[in-house]
Amino acid sequence: MKVTETETLIYVDVDKTLIFDCDKKTKNAIKVDYYGKDKWVRAHKAHIDFLKSLKTRGYYVIVHSANGWRWAKEIVIQLQLESYIDEVKPKSIKYLDDTPCEEWMGQRVYINEE
Numbered sequence: 001m002k003v004t005e006t007e008t009l010i011y012v013d014v015d016k017t018l019i020f021d022c023d024k025k026t027k028n029a030i031k032v033d034y035y036g037k038d039k040w041v042r043a044h045k046a047h048i049d050f051l052k053s054l055k056t057r058g059y060y061v062i063v064h065s066a067n068g069w070r071w072a073k074e075i076v077i078q079l080q081l082e083s084y085i086d087e088v089k090p091k092s093i094k095y096l097d098d099t100p101c102e103e104w105m106g107q108r109v110y111i112n113e114e
Helices: 045-056 069-078
Strands: 009-013 019-021 030-034 037-043 060-065 087-090
16 A cells, blocks of 8 residues: 655646647647647646745645546656656546545645736
């Protein structure tokens, strides 16, 4: 059994959180492998900077994606975030709990790009 021994845990999504889809002509576009197909993305700099600041303050950082762990790993590598990430996982599709997640999940953070 794996036990994560911390109370400062954050899950970070990939799509529209660490990256945005774009085309190859977009400034700072990054070519990534999306399950064998080329895809162009750009980094969400504010969220990446926030993630880095949390890691330096001792947070345990998990990157997850509904597109699976391979996609999440690809983005972590392409954004060169390996040293800031503790784990990469697929996003959970279900949870079993007596309390709705809104009551225990904590604070949602989203920084608009503008």
